[in-house]
Amino acid sequence: MxxxxxxxxxxxxxxxxxxxxxxxxxxxxxxxxxxxxxxxxxxxxxxxxxxxxxxxxxxxxxxxxxxxxxxxxxxxxxxxxxxLSDGDRLSLLQEAFKRHHALQCGFCTPGFLAVAKSLEAWGRVLTRAEIRDEISGVLCRCTGYEGIVRAIEDYLGAVHGMSAQTEVPA
Known part of the structure; x- marks a missing residue:
């Protein structure tokens, strides 16, 4: 310099x-x-x-x-x-977000996708509480987060070859 x-x-x-x-x-x-x-x-x-x-x-x-x-x-x-994507082809993670309607305006979506992709390293499907905790650093004004949590849960289940562990609300 x-x-x-x-x-x-x-x-x-x-x-x-x-x-x-x-x-x-x-x-x-x-x-x-x-x-x-x-x-x-x-x-x-x-x-x-x-x-x-x-x-x-x-x-x-x-x-x-x-x-x-x-x-x-x-x-x-x-x-x-x-x-994440391969040209015009969406990744598994992007497909999960699409399938679960995990976006509305889309402004926050890249942040959620970055966090969700990093969760692969856990080697398992996280609980909904764990997912919510991990995504808490990204704010969304539109979706209410439920679709985002379901999309990440679905994606991690697909990546790790297991079904998501659905929690029963208290």
Whole structure:
């Protein structure tokens, strides 16, 4: 970095593709993804880490990209919502969201998808309470969350080859 440019060259893996890019030192990761790379599936809401709309995966951990600087992605493996589908073909997770009507306006959906994808690592179908706890960092104003929870439950059951454990409401 030079004082006159205030830019840094970073190299990272994004959705399976390695890129090297010069970025301003104070550019947020969310802005880098959207403005520089054209990955507009990562949405920006509150810009304070509260709403979860900008949630992505960095080195297999879900993070809120509005709270990171682009330079912090140097050397990282990043996955955005664009990595889920194969061209025009929806992934199992996206199909589950579609089947369970787990979206309305869709603004929060990329954040929920990022969190849901990360739940595969648990190796099992989570209880509804566990799912609700895990998705609590992403806010939705439209759906009431029930469809989202059912979609994630269904998806995890499909991925792990088991049926979801339906809880009886108290």
């Amino acid at each position: 030079t004082a006159s440019t205030n830019r840094v060259e970073i190299s990272l893996e994004i959705n399976g593709r390695t890129i090297t890019q010069s970025v301003p030192v104070r550019m947020h990761a969310a802005d880098f993804l959207r403005q520089t790379l054209g990955l507009t599936g990562t949405h920006i809401g509150c810009e304070q880490g509260v709403c979860g709309m900008c949630t992505i995966s960095v080195d297999d951990r879900v993070v809120k990209s509005c709270l990171l600087l682009a330079v912090q992605l140097d050397g990282a493996r990043v996955r955005t919502v664009e990595a």
